[in-house]
Amino acid sequence: MNAGEQLMSDVAAYISELVPVNIEQVKNKLSMILTKYHVKKVEKTEVHPDLTDKIQLFLSAKKLEGLSPVTLDSYLLELNTFSKKVMKRVEDITTAEIRVFLGSFEHLKLSSVSRKLSVLKSFFGWLTAEEFLQRDPTTKIKPPKKEKRLPKALSIEELELLRESCKTNRQRAFLEILYATGCRLSEVHALNKSDINYRTSSCRVIGKGNKEREVYFSPKAMYHLRKYLMNRTDDSEALMVTERKPYRRLSQRGIQREIGIIAKQAGLDKKISPHTMRHTFATLTLNNGADIAAVQALLGHEDPATTQIYAQLTEEKKRETHKKYLVM
Structure with missing residues (x-):
């Protein structure tokens, strides 16, 4: 039959x-x-086409909203994982089934489970707003309590050790650019030589949500950037390029690898990445008295609470404050 x-x-x-x-x-x-229709039975072992179609519609809508390709790929990965576990039409998916799905990742950190829930909340919230669903099944699911861990920033001594360990103009330029601007890896990766405004020692970057902001270079960063660019013989428009021919824009993984090499040369046993430099920029500027609203704007944070996590005083700063203001 x-x-x-x-x-x-x-x-x-x-x-x-x-x-x-x-x-x-x-x-x-x-x-x-x-006879006017082509009927296909959905087997219990396959993802329901309704769920697949809704995922594609959701991703298309988010692409139009300006979400980055990296974010869209992350959404697709998480939703595909979900669809393979819960193989139903979207209107038949229950809150209990979503809880069971999230509970199956016992081996993951709470932050990873929270990210999965965040994607599902975005997906089902959109379906409800677009009236594909009458009720959002994720509404009653609360995100797991966040692990209270401070971002891992470098101390001033560690930053200087990295600087001294750079063996090429290229390495020093990369390090200074990441630290001075506080940019995300994706933002630095997309920069071109023509983006640099030498008069203002600044450039404009495109951040999350396709939002543009201006970031600034320190005198050290400008000095080492000029040295790096003056010694380049390629005609690539990219600010950061490969070392060998054919010269082309250095990948994000390539930038990460270069920072890792510098850390290894410095003999630091902690994991250091381009994002570590962003954490260091935020922490050191705030500990030096910078206004938190200004740092928020420089980092491109939409929510002030995101910047607030960097405003934890270091033990050294607390000792200085105690010594300076204690009435004897």
């Missing part, structure tokens, strides 16, 4: 339970109607 015949029999049987009818007549009528 093919899918169309199975559907016809199931519907006819259901109707006969509601009202007394001639089942054969009902089947004949349904058969005429179903």
